[in-house]
Amino acid sequence: MKILVPIKRTIDYNIKAKVTRDGSGVVTDGVKMSINPFDEIALEEAIRIKERGEAEEIIAVSIGVSGAQQQLRTALAMGADRAILVETEEATQPLHAARILLKIREEEGTDLVLMGKQAIDDDANQTGQMLAALWGRPQATFTSKLTFEDGWLKATREVDAGLETIAVELPAVVTTDLRLNEPRFVKMPDIMKAKRKPLDQRKLEELGVEAPAKLEVGTHEPPPERKGGHKVESVDELVAELKERGVLS
């Protein structure tokens, strides 16, 4: 089995994102960028599958600016075998990303696309599902446990009612939830080895993927600042205040 792991370059999860002055987006200049944490979980899972001997090759793919090479190098240092960067200056929306990934999947012939359920920048949670639909193959989303047997995969999914386990025939798309695994730390010797692993750079225009109509973003604004709370003297006072706010009737 060959596994394709899409990697999105996002603002590091430790950074408090700031909205630009004109509200057109968030500040990314000079801000630390990392692998989208859900994609890192997907990559970790792919590496574990390969370590168990159930996959032969892991290909990491990113769509984005030339700087995304750094995230792909990190993916290579973690354990991906090779990487592809589809270079574009434009931000890619889910349907466009799904079409590009479909194209790359066709070229590479991978049986499994293992990807984060969403990216922490736009929180769209759409690309995996759209890819499965375009590809005409089944999907297992929000996966928190993943095993393989006889050309099928078994995925435990986190749903509102609890856990649901489904069996899906390969080839398929799997999107990962937070509790699937804890990604490993990159090891120093592997950082050096990653330099020698292949990283193929392609221009988006050369792929021949048709760009869908774009969603237009109106404006961005930061969440309202939280106001500090205050202490009440008694239960009666607490109940009265909750009623006042319409929380209790």
Place this chain on the structure above:
Amino acid sequence: MQALNPMDLYDIRSELSDEEQMVQDTVGRFVDEKVLPNIGEWFEDGYFPRELIPEFAELGLLGSSLEGYDCAGLNSVSYGLICQELERGDSGLRSFVSVQSSLCMFPIYAYGSEEQKEKWLPPMARGEKIGCFGLTEPHGGSDPSNMKTTAKKKGDDWVINGAKMWITNGSIADVAIVWAMTEDGVQGFLVEKGMKGFDAPEIKHKMSLRASITSSLYFDNVVVPEANRLPKVKGLKGPLSCLTQARYGITWGGIGAAQACLRELLDYTADRKLFGRPLTQTQTTQLRLAEMSRQITLGQLMSLRLGRIKDAGKLHPSQVSLAKWNNIRMAMDVARDARDLLGGAGITVEHCPIRHMLNLESVITYEGTETVHQLIIGRELTGEMAF
């Protein structure tokens, strides 16, 4: 105009290669997740977290700049960044890695026989064997040429007598790199745990480096085979060259300790209201924060330049002395002033500055005291040796 990173006003980060950035990010995350949540308690309890050794090893932090023997082969700037991030956690943990890598694995790599390298380096990189470095003696550390520990040839063996003091990792070490006076001048010996007459008791009651083990080493007619002598170096240049490696890393470590203090202070002074407004809105607070930032930035420029010189193979030990002096004095000043700005809150381990401040009392003393480094620069300028 976008805001600058308060920890990196001159955007040193953009001077780092992708690999170097990856090293910093990985070790930084490790420190955030595995060290910072617990370090206050470890320090208070005087506990060295041995359970982290396999994790250091797994990451490849032990002997990271050596080539081969299961080591990562990183460049000097990467090694510096490892030290910086570890010391942002705690000087004691950085000390462990400095000693294992620069003071133990480096001399075996540089001056050892092929058999010694094969025997010790791979298990030391895996964290299965721990090393310590015995140079300083109870009567003083700044005058190593006046060494009282001796090694006398007896048949095919050597007999070592004497004592070493303030030895990081001593009591948990499987091997001690011991420098002793011979008829041929100072030579290095690999003294192994359990050799008869060798004892390494821990020094207790420390107020500094409490999350690190410090020991005395005693040698009472310890018989060491010729195969355990480091064959490729004679004279003080052996131990001094190891110190140059370790001191170089320490210059980066000081930056990490100072950044940890400034980071904590920026958060605290923004929240703390006095006289009806946050401390950050007062000029005295701002002046003191600005001074810290100025000092940290200067230190960053020195260490980065030093690392690039070292990677180009043109490092002069006096250049390391200048940066060790500057950066540890800088870190000490930042930590003490941060402690002061925290007011009463600054006296508990809940906030990191007092811990860093106490740790740095050791860091400014070991690996060449501040005074010794100043006199090395004095000697460089005048050509006169005044110590």
